[in-house]
Amino acid sequence: SISSLSYRAKAVGVHKCNGASGGTVFSMFLLETGIIILLSLILVAFLLLNFREMIEEMLEVRLTSLFALGRIWVPLSVIGILFLIGGVIPGRMFSRIPVSQVFRHYTEGKKGWKRPLLFIQFLGVAFICGLMCVIMAQYHYVLSKDTGYDARRIATSDIYFESDSERDAARQFFRGLPYVEDVESASYPPCIGMSGMRILNESGQSLFSSRYCVETENYPKMMGMTMKEGRMARERNEAVVNETFAKTMRWGDDVVGRIVHQGNTGLGDLRVVGVLKDFHTASFYVSQQPLIVRCGRFGGSIHVRLKEPFAENLRRLNTEAATAFPTKTVDFYSLEFEMQDAYGVVRVFRDATILAAVVMFFVMLMGLIGYTTDEVRRRSKEIAIRKVNGAESSTILEMLSRDVLWVATPAVIMGTIGSWYVNGIWMDLFAIQVPLGWPVYVLVGIANLLIITVCVIWKAWRIANENPVQSIKSE
Incomplete structure (x- = not known):
């Protein structure tokens, strides 16, 4: 959103040249941001309703209590901050700048401030993916490992x-x-x-x-x-x-x-x-x-x-046993479910980690796509000149991928090492541990770098194969 402001400057200047006042420009930004936040809230409500049981299990609190009067200020503050950053600040800035200044000071966005943010995103995804893989493997391992007795039915x-x-x-x-x-x-x-x-x-x-x-x-x-x-x-x-x-x-x-x-x-x-x-x-x-x-x-x-069927016969057993022993408390339950309940905390942690991994992954994709789009747009003429001088499409793709990998590689390594350290602490809770070694973390790192490279190539493919005349002739 911030990196796109420099590109929107000309559009705002054109609006002002055609008679738009400062208030019109300001309301345009507010309306756009308001629509985006409203759509986001609708999606949030849909997710909360459909995943209510899982969310309540993870948080160990009823969903309605999260939005009680004493806590409603938290989500409202988040919405307010988003509205302020996305709408109020840029809207006020562009509504007050004279149209001549908008055109005169229009410059291409620089990438220096974007790289640290991209580094944090790559690190976070590598960390949470390494955590998720081990937690899922350990949960499956303790549930499927032979206990030495048969708890089925x-x-x-x-x-x-x-x-x-x-x-x-x-x-x-x-x-x-x-x-x-x-x-x-x-x-x-x-x-x-x-x-x-x-x-x-x-x-x-x-x-x-x-x-x-x-x-x-x-x-x-x-x-x-x-x-x-x-x-x-x-x-x-x-x-x-x-x-x-x-x-x-x-x-x-x-x-x-x-x-x-x-x-x-x-x-x-x-x-x-x-x-x-x-x-x-x-x-x-x-x-x-x-x-x-x-x-x-x-x-x-x-x-x-x-x-079999176990569930139906379990209900019959509870009913008939309660009738046969009216003076006693009868509550038969599945031994298999009781064994799984012992790892309920692990299951909740696994679900929360998967959810965090999905969210972090999409945040990384948005950041990476935004960064690559900006770089392709900023360097379009440079790419065109390189192609005129004989550069192949593969050379252009390699150049752009290498630029991102310089940021991604150390971030992924640090994130993977961090997940290895945290996993070691967490696995100490278990006397029986899934036999995973360093190859798992290597695969996690390679998979992250591969996804990042594919994403960069996908976004840069068009400009790398485009006729250089199109980039050079366009203002």
Whole structure:
């Protein structure tokens, strides 16, 4: 907008020569800016309405509260600043300048002040693109990575029973439902995390804290967990440990039959009767933890594997279970959705980064197109003279591209390095990280430079292939 003012000076001079007053010129600028801002606000309203849920999730606030009376000054201030820069200042400037001065002081725009702005745009796009690629890759990685158990079509709810007869009746009820494949129970769903148990040495000193869970005998089989050796615990003083537990205790391959001394005095020592292959407890924010499992009675966190269609059968399960257990709170939910919810913050950050990348990309394109258009217009006669003296179209395109790449290359390198640094800090939140290396950042940088070069060539193609006589003869 600012760079176009010098080119609009002659048009304003012509208006004044034909009788336009200062007020007419001023109102012309205000009307033009007002129409552009109005169209922008209509587009903003359309985007807000259609992406309302995503925006509210990202901001964690209702959309209507953003435009409450106490905050309405923020968007109004933005609109006011845009109107002032785009309409009031240039309109007032041209309405007060005499027509003779407009023609006399008309000069070609210089590019010195544009390059720093272009540098910032290139840097910002490279930074946000590097950030976006890694965040998207990490989010997909933690959702698709094998956890060591099968959460598909599993519905779970916390229901506690007071007597053995009540437990048996509940188990029979769930197994009798035609859309239920299997039902078992545990203390906690594996993705939520489990309580701790202090593991002691023979002298009673604390060694470490292990995760601890009570499960029905067939729970590991239903969940697709693998028993590496031995069997599931059946008695009160029996236990099953995972591979990490055995490694932490430095038992080697001789695990079954070992005695575990633990801090719960009511249970006493536990004898290991089996080893579970490691499955990930909690989320991938934490590393693999040692686990000890005992056999328990039916109840607590009920796990039901449903047949397809899962969503419909989940609704039926909640309805029929609530009717069967009217004195208990029944709320079955998808275990897969619960696992995804653990990474809700990552999903919101990913969506916000994608949105920022799209916005930054279009801002960069607008800046680059404006800069290239100005340069082509400013150097049109120079380009024509070069062509008269034998320069090929490819030479002209190379010259203009090189001029932009001198700005773009260091900006993209700095932006990519910045994204690498920030990604490193962010990835420290995860114990399990997607295996990405420096080639990803190299590809991001190359892709940015390629898009910039293509954009410059596209805008300069016409002038590079135009008859030089057209540029030289035109005023």
